[in-house]
Amino acid sequence: MRTQSPLVAVVVVPLLFGFWPSVTTVGPREGWQVFGSAQDADGRCVCTVVAPGQSLCSRDAKGRQLRQLLEKVQNMSQSMEVLNLRTQRDFQYIVRMESLIKGLRSKFRQMDSDRRTLASKNFQELKEKMDSLQPLIPVLEQYKTDARIISQFKEEIRNLSSVLLAVQEQMGTFDYDELNQKVLSLENRLRSCMSKLTCGKLLKISGPLTVKTSGTRFGAWMTDPQASPENIKVWYMDGYTNNKIVKEYQSMADFVSGVESRTYSLPFKWAGTNHVVYNASLYYNKMQSNIIVRYSLETGRVLTQRALDSAGFHNVYPYTWGGFSDIDLMADELGLWAVYATNRNAGNVVLSRLDPDTLRPLATWNTEYSKRNAGEAFMICGTLYVTNSHLTGAKVYYTYSTRTSTYEYIDIPFHNQYFHMSMLDYNARERALYGWNNGHQVLFNVTLFHIIQSDDDA
Template sequence: MWFLAVMWISSLLIGTQAQNTATFSRGNDRNRRCQYTFTVDSPTEASCPATASSAEMEALKSRMGLLEALVSRLAGGEASGTEAQVGLRTAYNQVTGERDRLQQEKTRLTQQVGQLQKTMEELQREVERLRSRPCPQQPPQSVPLYDSSLQPGRGTSHSHPSSRPGRTETSSLRDPSWSYGSPAYQELKAEVAEFPAPRSEGTEDSKGCGELLWVGEPVTHRKADSIAGRYGVWMQDPEAVSPYGSNMLWRIDTVGTEVRQLYGYEDMDQLSRGFPAKVLLLPEAVESTGAAMYHGSLYYQRRRSRTLIRYELGSESIASRRDLPHAGFHGQFPYSWGGYTDIDFAVDENGLWVIYSTNKAKGAIVVSQLDPHNLEVKKSWETNIRKNTVANAFMICGRLYTVASYASPNTTVNYSFDTATSQSKAIAIPFQNQHRYNSMIDYNVAQRKLFAWDNYHMVSYDIRLGKQQ
């Protein structure tokens, strides 16, 4: 009872302090026991929380948090996807535009190719028309452009009147072909200033060595089959070695970046018919048209270098190689027609030679005699003939001869240099370029003829030599 009294007094006090917000009630519980209940308003809560348990509330809050996170993620993903779609659409538009531009460029280039093909066909028809027409004969020149008695360089044997005391020498009296002038002018001068070489009775010698007196008309033996044969070199070994006979002829087509095929023919008839008996693949690529055949070996310049190579035909391998000291190569000092003809081998009665130039010689032709086994230079001669002003050169009996033009149908053998006397002189022996683009001229000791490669065609020339003085 005391406890009930204390509880009643406390509820009154609390009710007073809580401004009459507390209540007291009494009732039976489920077990029919008397239960007293005091209710006091919370000063911090406006209403009672839900009847759910705290565990349920925590689970609900967790699920709500997960839902909020998922919604945020979906919203962000949608934004990123939109940005990605915009980027892809932009890239696609760029690629499409580039494709259209390339298609237009392709169409334009196709049209240009068609126009060029039409132009090429018209030019070919014009060329054929011009070839079918006879060339007009030019009247002889009444006044020569230079004096035939003038012999430039160390080989001058006759004095010009202008060199006598009391007279002043002028530049107009000097032969311009020995200066550093235009090659085109030198070709023109050589063409119009032709005069026959002396051909006295009893001076010709068909067997021994002597000075070149005459070059006959070209005889065509074969035309190359493809564009690779526009330029080339064909040759015969004057000292053939087994297993190849003395009638064997050799040919190299020199158009291409990797020229390595050497074709062999049993004789001139097989060459004319185009039936090679042997095809060799050279281990090093060939540069230009300067190769030569001598004593069972092919001598040639390795591509893009000053390296000389001796390729032995019997063993089909490189027997020796050597750099040609200070020689220009790959377009430094070519002949006037170009073709990387910086280094040119030659063979005559005196052996193996090489024709080239150096920076020290300033573009003038240098002639060196080589040891045919190890390619060592035995002796050299520096001429005063500018290499890029002549179309080609060859050796006969120790003399160097040059040809004025590679394209003119009627030109001349215009200069000679004698290695025995180190003297040079101007000459004018008529020479024909029948097919108007002569890329190779060499002396064939075996047949005593000149071999040449004239615009796809392999041709030869008969020659006459004077008696050895």
């Protein structure tokens, strides 16, 4: 017999690319790592899953006490090392002084044996040697101070030894290998749970991370959300019109350093900056038309092209910044989408899910949000998110759910660092937003709110 567990709300913070670990680390505190948090529908915290790092056990106050003592011993060791270096330096100085002292001693003997022949020259030599020995006095004083410090160190080490022994007795013979195995088991179970998370609701946008500064004020760059983890190619399309050159880079590092692996010359020029690479094909809006083109990046030829019925084009219904951004192609966890506007819907946003092969609309939703009032838009898990502006101070202002056919006004700010956003698209594989921000290629991290339901054996 199987029973169904209650719904659990989990906040997951996905990280960008392979540069960051797949498990979220939220400010390690005393060696602990936050793997995930749970909260109810009202946002109240229910629990947080945490575990210590594999190389450190800090499970209680006694562990903290041990670490403090360890730090103290390390500080003492460093001080002893400094003292040792200074002692060696001073010892070498004293060795040099020894010959001078011997010479001074013979000079005194000579003076004592023949006081009558003592001349002014002997006094001058004696004075010079005495002057050279003056620095020895503070050195000897320092040795006295160092001797006191060493004595204090010895006493403190004896005290620390007794405290460490007492703490060890209190903690007992706990099996840390067993604890480590439990931590690893918990981590694996949590990773397995997180891997089942597919869709969620946007809670927060953080960043941006500036990857590169290049090109004109307007453009697009992207990776393929359908590609395998080993495929990390980047595609780059500068400008919003009168261009058909696409640059390909084998990796993010190559993109940053400007090492191109291939250049494509498209058969048709593009319009706008709202292109998308999906399953090894580039989808873009053909210039001065409402035709969508599917171009194979593997064969270098057009596979499909189809007009988007009644969609405005060539700055009839663009985003607020213009740039022939009438038709916005995007992809999320559920597939390929087109965001546009029509006369029949009074210039308001229309949303269609497309067949990626034929480009036929599989389903269409009419919203009541003016396309011209939208700054930019992107899809996450079948929900359209619209920004209120393309300029500084922009925020995600409006959402439309294709699952419920309902809209909502929200307030999720994001940092428009370079003041003019001409492209903002979600990548489902990377769980990140790609942006073209006034000639800067940037990435935004997103926080999603997930609702998961799992079945457990009774």
